[in-house]
Amino acid sequence: MSPSTPRSTYGILNPRAGFEHFRLVRHAPSPALAAWIDWIWCVDWDLPAPFEQEVLPHPCVNLVFESAFTKVHGVGTRRSLQRLEGRGWVLGVKFRPGGFYPFSRVPMRALKDRSLALDTALVSPDRAPTPALLDPPEPLESPAAHLERRVRALRGGEGAVSLVEAFFASLHPADEPGxxxxxxxxxxxxxxxxxxxxxxxxxxxxxxxxxxxxxxxxxxxxxxxxxxxxxxxxxxxxxxxxxxxxxxxxxxxxxxxxxxxxxxxxxxxxxxxxxxxxxxxxxxxxxxxxxxxxxxxx
The missing domain is CATH 1.10.10.60 (Homeodomain-like)
Known part of the structure; x- marks a missing residue:
């Protein structure tokens, strides 16, 4: 799993201006997850003034970890505006089109233009084992909530990428005919x-x-x-x-x-x-x- 700057900027509007204000790094998924995940992406910035980046939608689900919250974003049908200010980071998982279904088992049309908590979007997240890479969870803390806490503690980055990969590998996504x-x-x-x-x-x-x-x-x-x-x-x-x-x-x-x-x-x-x-x-x-x-x- 080696990080790289993206050669494709599909979906990032006016990327030349954007790369003046933030850094984007993509991590290829491990072979065990490559069928379902396109890449894991990390963005960080340190800005003297706010900047707004427009993004076009892709036909896929994104899981996004930020300092204040974590959300599973279903397929969006409109361009979005991301406001960056001060110093910050975001870590995201871009699933392949159809690639989130094995982890959710919910018809993906129900997620269109919606954002859900990770616990809500996953199938039976309470039964997911805690990956070995994670510290022992707090009492009554679900594996998904524990993952969110650890990713925030690491502020994204390669260590957090490894945690995210271990978490999704532990869910053992089940294929479905068709x-x-x-x-x-x-x-x-x-x-x-x-x-x-x-x-x-x-x-x-x-x-x-x-x-x-x-x-x-x-x-x-x-x-x-x-x-x-x-x-x-x-x-x-x-x-x-x-x-x-x-x-x-x-x-x-x-x-x-x-x-x-x-x-x-x-x-x-x-x-x-x-x-x-x-x-x-x-x-x-x-x-x-x-x-x-x-x-x-x-």
Whole structure:
């Protein structure tokens, strides 16, 4: 489990400006958890003035530890605004689409646009064994609450990452027939831009569109059409943020939009600005500063 700065900034709006204000490190999960967890991420900052970072939603659950609270965030359907001030840290677990289901056994659609306490979101957390890496829990303290206390004591960082991994490995997530197939389809929907309709995924899966929707609702939390549309906007925003000269009509065609106007409409609805306006913001941020040594290459 080696930490790395992210080469992909998918979902981080105007990342050049963001990396002037915070440090982001990602840790690959252990092989035992790699089927369910995408990565464990750590953010820290030390700021003279407040900074607000906009983030686009992914079709996945995030578990977030902060100094004041810990929350399981279901799939969000809107961009979020994260306010950073003073000195602080956050540690998060980004699950793969569908990857949190084995730990919760709750239909993921019930978590959409919701945040829950870790104890509430997990299946039978009171029966989870306390991993060997953790100190003995306080009397009447659940394993989840004990984990939260230890992560806060360590203020995130690699030691806390090891604790989080040990905790989730101790839960022994159980697979379910059909889950892995839906996880693979969700990944294809994000990465393969030739798949432009939910019907394409249903055909690939050899199932009906209705059955595919039910499975996505259960395991992912949002429908396949939502995953496809958000992935296309993420791709467009990523290219703009990293300084690519974008021919919008050509990009719209490449990503499967009906036309350039369709791309602009979806982009503005999610990002909050037209592609041209967002590109101008990113250029301004790039011109205002020099790259830091630990910043992802562009």
């Amino acid at each position: 889950l892995r197939e839906i996880m693979e389809l969700a990944l294809r929907a994000q990465q393969d831009h030739t798949l432009t309709r939910a019907e394409d995924l249903a055909k690939l899966a050899g199932t009906s569109l209705r059955s595919l929707h039910r499975a996505f609702d259960r395991y992912v939390g949002v429908g396949p059409k939502w995953v496809i549309r958000r992935a296309r906007v993420h791709e467009a925003a990523e290219r703009v943020a990293h300084g690519e000269h974008v021919a919008w009509a050509a990009l719209a065609s490449e990503l499967g939009f009906h036309d350039q106007a369709h791309l602009i409409r979806d982009f503005k609805a999610l990002v909050g600005a037209t592609p041209a306006a967002y590109a101008a913001r990113c250029r301004e941020a790039a011109a205002a500063r020099a790259p830091r040594p630990d910043e992802p290459p562009t």
